[in-house]
Amino acid sequence: xxxxxxxxxxxxxxxxxxxxxxxxLVAEGVPDLVDGDVxxxxxxxxxxxxxxxxxxxxxxxxxxxxxxxxxxxSTVLGTVVDSRHPDYRAGxxxxxxxxxxxxxxxxxxxxxxxxxxxxxxxxxQHLAVFGANGWxxxxxxxxxxxxxxxxxxxxxxxxxxxxxxxxxIAAQVGxxxxxxxxxxxxxxxxxxxxxxxxxxxxxxxxxAEQLRALCPQGIDVYFDNVGxxxxxxxxxxxxLFGRVAVCGLLHNYGREGRVxxxxxxxxxxxKRLRFTGFFSPDFYHRGPEVNRVLRPWYEAGKxxxxxxxxxxxxxxxxxxxxxxxxxxxxxxxxRLADPLD
Amino acid sequence: xxxxxxxxxxxxxxxxxxxxxxxxLVAEGVPDLVDGDVxxxxxxxxxxxxxxxxxxxxxxxxxxxxxxxxxxxSTVLGTVVDSRHPDYRAGxxxxxxxxxxxxxxxxxxxxxxxxxxxxxxxxxQHLAVFGANGWxxxxxxxxxxxxxxxxxxxxxxxxxxxxxxxxxIAAQVGxxxxxxxxxxxxxxxxxxxxxxxxxxxxxxxxxAEQLRALCPQGIDVYFDNVGxxxxxxxxxxxxLFGRVAVCGLLHNYGREGRVxxxxxxxxxxxKRLRFTGFFSPDFYHRGPEVNRVLRPWYEAGKxxxxxxxxxxxxxxxxxxxxxxxxxxxxxxxxRLADPLD
Numbered sequence: 001x002x003x004x005x006x007x008x009x010x011x012x013x014x015x016x017x018x019x020x021x022x023x024x025l026v027a028e029g030v031p032d033l034v035d036g037d038v039x040x041x042x043x044x045x046x047x048x049x050x051x052x053x054x055x056x057x058x059x060x061x062x063x064x065x066x067x068x069x070x071x072x073x074s075t076v077l078g079t080v081v082d083s084r085h086p087d088y089r090a091g092x093x094x095x096x097x098x099x100x101x102x103x104x105x106x107x108x109x110x111x112x113x114x115x116x117x118x119x120x121x122x123x124x125q126h127l128a129v130f131g132a133n134g135w136x137x138x139x140x141x142x143x144x145x146x147x148x149x150x151x152x153x154x155x156x157x158x159x160x161x162x163x164x165x166x167x168x169i170a171a172q173v174g175x176x177x178x179x180x181x182x183x184x185x186x187x188x189x190x191x192x193x194x195x196x197x198x199x200x201x202x203x204x205x206x207x208a209e210q211l212r213a214l215c216p217q218g219i220d221v222y223f224d225n226v227g228x229x230x231x232x233x234x235x236x237x238x239x240l241f242g243r244v245a246v247c248g249l250l251h252n253y254g255r256e257g258r259v260x261x262x263x264x265x266x267x268x269x270x271k272r273l274r275f276t277g278f279f280s281p282d283f284y285h286r287g288p289e290v291n292r293v294l295r296p297w298y299e300a301g302k303x304x305x306x307x308x309x310x311x312x313x314x315x316x317x318x319x320x321x322x323x324x325x326x327x328x329x330x331x332x333x334x335r336l337a338d339p340l341d
Numbered sequence: 342x343x344x345x346x347x348x349x350x351x352x353x354x355x356x357x358x359x360x361x362x363x364x365x366l367v368a369e370g371v372p373d374l375v376d377g378d379v380x381x382x383x384x385x386x387x388x389x390x391x392x393x394x395x396x397x398x399x400x401x402x403x404x405x406x407x408x409x410x411x412x413x414x415s416t417v418l419g420t421v422v423d424s425r426h427p428d429y430r431a432g433x434x435x436x437x438x439x440x441x442x443x444x445x446x447x448x449x450x451x452x453x454x455x456x457x458x459x460x461x462x463x464x465x466q467h468l469a470v471f472g473a474n475g476w477x478x479x480x481x482x483x484x485x486x487x488x489x490x491x492x493x494x495x496x497x498x499x500x501x502x503x504x505x506x507x508x509x510i511a512a513q514v515g516x517x518x519x520x521x522x523x524x525x526x527x528x529x530x531x532x533x534x535x536x537x538x539x540x541x542x543x544x545x546x547x548x549a550e551q552l553r554a555l556c557p558q559g560i561d562v563y564f565d566n567v568g569x570x571x572x573x574x575x576x577x578x579x580x581l582f583g584r585v586a587v588c589g590l591l592h593n594y595g596r597e598g599r600v601x602x603x604x605x606x607x608x609x610x611x612k613r614l615r616f617t618g619f620f621s622p623d624f625y626h627r628g629p630e631v632n633r634v635l636r637p638w639y640e641a642g643k644x645x646x647x648x649x650x651x652x653x654x655x656x657x658x659x660x661x662x663x664x665x666x667x668x669x670x671x672x673x674x675x676r677l678a679d680p681l682d
Binding site: 277279 | 568599600602615
């Protein structure tokens with residue numbers, strides 16, 4: 001097509017959190033399509049903690065690693081500009097597995113590509129409430145966590161996109177909701193704008209003690225995004241027959257070698273707990289069903305989100321770093337020039 | 342009643358596995374009953390790993406500790422010889438929470454007491470296949486482990502009563518069954534008399550490697566009685582969407598302080614696993630229902646058990662020690678004089 005396509009390519013495996021040394025921004029032509037491809041002009045890149053799993057060649061990772069020399073894989077929102085697939089045509093708005101690039105080339109028969117509505121009031125919500133984060137939050141709360149009205153619900157990394165949605169969804173289910181986060185400002189966002197019942201700042205004293213004071217009857221559902229010492233603090237405060245929805249182990253990512261397991265693992269027996277690990281690509285096909293449940297809550301203003309939008313593909317790497325520094329609140333996106341034209 | 346009653350009393354909290362220093366055998370008169378009591382002449386004491394939980398004053402234990410100076414609590418099988426409870430009368434055969442003693446005094450409105458049939462071919466099976474071990478094995482396999490025909494099922498401490506029953510039940514459900522045990526002789530019992538498909542001797546080389554060779558498609562259900570390094574070996578070999586039924590953490594018992602959690606805990610996310618902890622008193626009320634399922638399998642010779650019977654109340658402590666030394670196979674019982682008269 002003659003147009004330029006800038007692409008972030010994986011040039012070596014990241015060591016720890018050093019992504020800057022692992023990727024390079026390369027300018028090349030927009031690739032030619034072959035049968036079955038669609039070409040997407042990326043409007044937004046979704047910045048997700050899981051992306052680095054693809055970058056790594058970690059043993060037992062849940063995703064096959066991206067080959068060195070290939071573009072970094074990412075969920076994107078954008079407009080189909082050319083299609084060699086019979087079910088997609090130019091002008092379609094799609095959410096897809098694409099690339100950190102101006103344009104994504106995706107093969108709908110092989111990877112996730114879904115047409116989405118242009119009528120949503122805020123199209124960024126296709127990558128938040130109504131995308132994988134929303135589905136993960138909803139199924140984590142309702143199915144894996146089995147949250148019920150009147151229960152006490154605790155979520156870690158609560159000011160992240162999935163945590164913030166999980167807490168708001170648990171509130172809609174009728175739970176008392178407590179978020180664990182890393183600053184007073186984030187805690188204030190949770191209990192203010194998002195309506196959490198309480199928040200724990202893990203930099204503000206012992207988390208186990210704070211949880212004990214807030215949950216005298218114990219935690220019925222713990223939605224975990226982090227693992228590590230915060231998981232242990234929660235495990236020491238579980239109620240009998242509590243559920244632990246294991247959504248992420250942020251504490252482990254980027255660490256070399258093996259990481260010790262939870263010291264309070266014995267609580268699974270003492271309190272007869274259920275732990276369930278889950279991973280959104282397993283339930284992408286349930287997105288439409290989940291979105292039908294989320295929509296009225298969203299329209300009633302009950303599922304709020306903050307977006308941290310970085311402009312320009314060239315700033316992707318800097319924006320990605322904020323996911324792990326604790327600086328980010330809500331959903332991090334990269335906005336490309338002229339989105340959604 | 343004037344008759345003598347010998348009673349094992351808890352005189353101090355055990356340190357590690359030193360039960361000998363924690364209990365004393367005391368001779369006294371048979372206690373007078375008050376309203377609501379039944380007096381049971383113990384025929385058999387069930388020796389259970391969990392009994393020491395009652396002896397300890399461990400933080401977060403799942404049972405309230407036995408007060409110092411009180412008899413050691415134990416499941417017993419025996420005959421009611423006197424009753425001040427309207428639902429029980431002299432001559433009833435009961436399985437009950439009683440005491441390590443010649444006679445148990447139990448209050449059916451407060452603790453587990455259940456009348457059982459005298460027609461069972463082997464009354465010891467009231468404390469094995471048709472008692473808490475059988476219920477734990479069945480529900481652990483079928484409900485907590487969600488085992489299905491065609492799946493690969495692995496059980497640790499497989500030559501223990503619960504492990505041996507779990508493996509045989511999984512075989513009835515249609516699983517391929519592999520037991521982990523601690524000697525060649527026990528392994529031969531599993532694959533011979535019990536019909537397991539394979540056995541791993543954890544003293545005979547790396548367990549993870551042995552499991553990898555035996556389970557090339559991964560483990561669908563891991564029924565864990567031990568925790569510790571064997572749990573890690575299993576976790577590294579789980580299949581996608583595998584289940585871990587956490588029945589016991591034998592590796593942890595008797596250890597002072599906290600014990601590290603499983604290093605491969607991250608597999609819960611990588612393989613989207615479900616771990617469920619369970620504890621038989623939660624489902625004693627389901628015993629009759631489970632026994633209706635187990636009975637035809639038992640009658641067809643599919644649920645076999647070896648009993649290690651020690652004669653004489655005075656030898657209870659020695660017999661109890663065999664539970665943790667690896668010496669025991671099957672169900673350990675103490676038989677008292679003149680059982681089931």
